[in-house]
Amino acid sequence: MKTTPSEITQLTIASRESALAMWQAEHIQRQLQSLYPQLTVDILGMTTEGDRILDTPLSRIGGKGLFIKELEVALADGRADIAVHSMKDVPMALPDGFTLAVIGEREDPRDAFVSNRFRCLEDLPGGSVVGTSSLRRQSQLQARFPHLTVRSLRGNVYTRLRKLDEDHYAAIILAAAGLKRLNLAARITAHLSPEESLPAVGQGALGIECLAEQPALLALLAPLHHADTAACVLAERAMSRALNGSCQVPLGGFAQLIDGKMQMHGFVGLPDGRKILRASGENSPAAAETLGRQIAEDLIRQGAADILAAQA
Numbered sequence: 160m161k162t163t164p165s166e167i168t169q170l171t172i173a174s175r176e177s178a179l180a181m182w183q184a185e186h187i188q189r190q191l192q193s194l195y196p197q198l199t200v201d202i203l204g205m206t207t208e209g210d211r212i213l214d215t216p217l218s219r220i221g222g223k224g225l226f227i228k229e230l231e232v233a234l235a236d237g238r239a240d241i242a243v244h245s246m247k248d249v250p251m252a253l254p255d256g257f258t259l260a261v262i263g264e265r266e267d268p269r270d271a272f273v274s275n276r277f278r279c280l281e282d283l284p285g286g287s288v289v290g291t292s293s294l295r296r297q298s299q300l301q302a303r304f305p306h307l308t309v310r311s312l313r314g315n316v317y318t319r320l321r322k323l324d325e326d327h328y329a330a331i332i333l334a335a336a337g338l339k340r341l342n343l344a345a346r347i348t349a350h351l352s353p354e355e356s357l358p359a360v361g362q363g364a365l366g367i368e369c370l371a372e373q374p375a376l377l378a379l380l381a382p383l384h385h386a387d388t389a390a391c392v393l394a395e396r397a398m399s400r401a402l403n404g405s406c407q408v409p410l411g412g413f414a415q416l417i418d419g420k421m422q423m424h425g426f427v428g429l430p431d432g433r434k435i436l437r438a439s440g441e442n443s444p445a446a447a448e449t450l451g452r453q454i455a456e457d458l459i460r461q462g463a464a465d466i467l468a469a470q471a
Contacts, residue, residue: 164379169199173230173239176204177315179337184243203239205229242368246361251400260377261367264385266336268363270356272349274330279349287329294430296332298409299356301432336363357411360395390444397451398425408470425454427463436461
C-alpha cells in the first residue's frame with residue numbers, strides 16, 4: 160500500500176459470495192470508484208465456514224464470526240485490502256491488528272415478516288411454523304406468540320424465500336435491509352417495529368474492515384464513514400460487549416438519534432421467550448459507548464447475568 164491516498168490505484172475487496180454480500184461489496188466498489196476515478200477496485204469472492212455449514216443453527220457452531228474469519232485471513236496475507244461486512248455479523252472484539260475503518264449509513268434496521276398466506280404475525284393460527292436463523296428473533300416471537308412454532312432457517316436470502324414458497328414455513332422473519340438491497344422489498348408482507356422485534360446490534364449497517372496500520376488506506380476510506388450511524392452502532396456494540404453478547408444468547412440493541420439525542424433500547428432473553436429483560440436510556444451522541452454500557456448495567460441489575468450464564 161502506498162503512502163498517500165492519491166497514490167493508491169488498486170484495491171481488492173474480500174467478500175462472501177452470497178448474493179447479498181456481493182451486493183454489499185459492489186455497493187462499496189461503486190462508492191469508491193465514484194470518489195476516486197483513478198482507482199481500480201476488484202472483488203475477491205470467498206465461501207466462508209458459515210456459508211458452508213447450513214444444517215446447524217449458528218448458535219451451535221461458533222456464531223456469526225464464522226462469516227468473516229476467512230476474509231480476515233485474506234487481509235492478513237495480502238490477497239485483499241478491505242473486507243465488507245454486515246455489522247450485525249461482526250464479533251464484538253476484532254483480532255489484534257485489525258480495525259473497522261468505516262461504518263456506512265444504515266439501511267432500514269427493522270425485521271420483516273414475510274408470508275404468502277398471512278398478513279401479519281397476529282394472523283398466524285396456533286402451531287404455525289415460523290422460520291428464522293436468529294435466537295434474538297425466536298425469543299421475542301415466542302414471548303409474544305407462545306402458540307407459534309419457531310424453527311431454524313439457514314441459507315442465503317433466496318434459499319430462505321424458496322423454502323417459504325415451498326410451504327415449509329407459514330412465515331419467515333428476515334432483515335428488511337437485505338431484502339431491500341436485493342430489490343426484494345415487494346416480498347415484505349409487514350415490517351416489525353423495534354417495539355415488536357428489537358433489531359440485532361448493528362443491523363442494517365455495513366462495516367469496512369482492514370489492517371490497522373495503513374494510514375493512507377484509512378484516509379482513502381474516510382469519506383464513506385457515516386458519523387450518525389457509527390455513533391448508534393458504537394452504542395449498540397458497547398452494550399453487547401459488556402454483556403459478552405454472541406449468537407448463543409438472545410440479545411438485541413438498537414440506538415437512534417432523535418432531536419439531537421441518542422435513544423437506545425436493549426434486551427436479553429431466554430430462547431423460549433419465557434423471560435425477557437429490557438432496558439432503555441438516553442444520552443448525547445458523544446457518549447454513545449457510555450450509553451451502551453449503561454443499558455448493559457441496567458440489564459445486569461435485572462438479572463441478565465443469570466440468563467447469559469444459562470446460555471454459555
